[in-house]
Amino acid sequence: MDQMINSEKKKFNQMKFKENLSLMLMLMPYVLLFSIFIALPVAVAITLSLTSFNVIQTPNPIGLLNFINIFTQDEVFLKYVLPNTLMYAIIIGPGGYILAFILAWMIAQIQKGPRTIIALAIYSPSMVGGVFISVVWRTLFSGDESGYINALLMSWDMIDRPIQFLQSPEYLMNIVIIVALWSSMGVGFLAMLAGILNGNEELYEAAYIEGIRNKFQEVMYVTVPMMKPQMLFGAVMSIVGTFTNGYIGVALSGSNPTPQNAAQLITNHIDDFGFIRYEMGYAAALSVVLLIMIWVFSKVAYRLFAERD
Template sequence: MVNNSIQRTSKFRLFLAKEGNAYAFISGYALMFIIFIVVPVLLAVLLSFTLFDTIQFPTFIGLKNYVTLLTQDDIFMKYVLPNTIEFAVIVGPGGYLLSFILAWMLAQLPHLPRTILALILYSPSMTSGVAMSVVWLSIFSGDQNGYLNSLMLNYNFIQEPIQWLQSPQYLMPIMIIVTLWSSMGVGFLAMLAGILEINPEMYEAGALDGISNRFQEIIYITIPSMRPQMLFGAVMAIVSTFQAGAIGVTLSGANPTPQYAGQLIVNHIEDYGFLRYEMGYAAAISVVLLLMVLIFARVANSLFGSRE
């Protein structure tokens, strides 16, 4: 027994000597990840099975919140879910494709203009909230002083100002335009870095093997050589698309948005969680959103993940 104890102690010390520094370095991140990611997700899953109004202690009600969401919540099924799918299908792939195209175009430029243009394209993702309030609200203002209304009135395209941000007909297209404008984030930078890291000799070898144009270079050399960056960009595009809820509320100035035209799942969560204080039901919606993000992330991983 004593010998076994001594052996276990010596193995543990040997493990600490070899791996201790590595685990010490990641311990801070692991602690923060558990506190701010794992614990909140687990609590949201547990709360989704309860009736909780933030005042009384949660009451377990089983799957009732999920049944209500799928069978009785007409707003969710008629407006929120279709809006979210439409928004995600257009903004997600659209922003992702736009990021790749712009990153590829910038990679063809010399260092100085590439750096300046990359900063210009990246800056909207850092200042999107402020820019939305200052720039886009001024452009789409519903009075005659709004830039777009003023321009169209001057050229007699319209006879009276259009309430762009209060009209269900125009709110979703405007949300999509503004989101695409601010979609050049870290995924775009990762793609640019991935393209720049490709060895130029691979293109020369490809030319010898019969690749004759830039499109073939992109398909057969560029994309396969930067799968990790493509996967990272895809995951970031998915997450940012599904968590984009503030844009409709910021543009329209109301939650819910006018006639639910720009209501996304995140807005629905905020509506029930922070306006109606139905935290259990809001947690159930958030779990559904998490599952949607996981499904799309798995699809992205199957497309751009390692083949090894």
């Protein structure tokens, strides 16, 4: 009897081992890619942030000095970069997110053919944003008579000389925000559109039976709760895109730092120290600060949209 029990236990353990082995093999590609492209770079960045490293010489450990300097000695970061980044994130993050949801909901109300064309037109700027910024927006806001905005204002006698829109601190950040909103309809927008289109029609019918009387109530009490996973995905993508989308100001102004740091964001500050000044240790510390900011805002998004048991 004991021998039979031991034999069954052995078979069970072998079966369990095979299941665990197959599970590990299936997870191995994800673990490998995650380790190479996410975990390892983050670990390297954190390690370099604790050093003084100029790319050529061996990194010199200096502890938390880089972080102390960021918040006590870096006047550009405290006076321009941090306020610009927070303002940009607060406007572009929620603004682009709400705009993406509104556009997705409106497009979902029309027929399939026009819906596909309009969705592609709205999504395309997020794919070719750099090209459009270089060609279209710089031409629109060019600081001479060839710029369409300047030409239009001069033809209406509203100005007597061209305005340097892309070199003026008075205008640059506002233009960056406009362009960022225009190009913010990325995969989050597509996820919301898919969530709305694949909604359960029976829920809408039941809601109207229960007393919903208009489209606004339908959106607030049915659509948004029904597509919380898509809303969460869109929120996280919006947060990451907002904090890492610093190329717009540099592309428009043609310089890093931007003129008088008017549109200088934390990603531009990282590029400035890392690839222009070659202070890689300090740039790594700035990237860790950026990572923490993204993590904090992502936790807020999870609080708002994550499913609760």
